[in-house]
Amino acid sequence: MECRLRVAERLRREFPGWGAKLGEDHLVDLGVLGQISDTALTRDAAIRFEKTGLPNTFVPGRNLLFFTFAAAIGYRRGLKHLVGGMCETDYSGYPDCRDDTLKALQASLSLGMDQRFVIHTPLMWRDKAATWELAQDLGSMPLVELIRDETHSCYQGHREHRHDWGFGCGACPACDLRHKGWDAFVAGRNTA
Numbered sequence: 001m002e003c004r005l006r007v008a009e010r011l012r013r014e015f016p017g018w019g020a021k022l023g024e025d026h027l028v029d030l031g032v033l034g035q036i037s038d039t040a041l042t043r044d045a046a047i048r049f050e051k052t053g054l055p056n057t058f059v060p061g062r063n064l065l066f067f068t069f070a071a072a073i074g075y076r077r078g079l080k081h082l083v084g085g086m087c088e089t090d091y092s093g094y095p096d097c098r099d100d101t102l103k104a105l106q107a108s109l110s111l112g113m114d115q116r117f118v119i120h121t122p123l124m125w126r127d128k129a130a131t132w133e134l135a136q137d138l139g140s141m142p143l144v145e146l147i148r149d150e151t152h153s154c155y156q157g158h159r160e161h162r163h164d165w166g167f168g169c170g171a172c173p174a175c176d177l178r179h180k181g182w183d184a185f186v187a188g189r190n191t192a
């Protein structure tokens with residue numbers, strides 16, 4: 001939540017062509033999720049895998065709620081395009097990150113608000129190496145470096161130590177995916 005302001009500020013400054021298209025930051029407090037879920041993301045608990053095969057960081061319905069709130073704001077503003085970073089290529093198995101789920105949600109939101117919404121998930125079929133490549137294609141190394149330095153994937157939110165692949169504890173499932181993706185991206189760049 002704190003990182004997003006720095007990311008937006010640097011995007012505006014370093015990529016003025018995109019910055020001109022960025023709207024105001026609009027933050028909606030969904031802390032209520034913590035009252036109805038009991039997960040390692042909404043309380044202080046060690047990360048482990050459950051019998052379901054999902055990590056205990058799974059917050060049931062989270063992305064459904066995020067997009068539902070985003071659509072409600074979009075409805076008010078007359079916007080139909082909703083964009084999310086979900087991915088089911090190399091991911092932790094969360095069912096609300098899957099393409100089928102989000103296609104169904106797009107239909108539900110469009111029907112339920114009687115307004116056409118389109119959910120865009122540009123990372124859905126890209127693994128983490130291809131996601132770094134996309135950043136490089138879009139904004140060259142300055143964008144790769146902005147993402148590496150100003151964002152993290154870590155479930156623990158660790159920003160004390162910067163690895164080659166960015167900040168993180170280096171041990172949680174999200175750090176593991178990010179680390180592997182970065183290594184594959186660098187290996188691909190070296191052989192290109």
Ligand code: ZN
Binds near residue numbers: 168173174
């Ligand atoms: Zn981590």
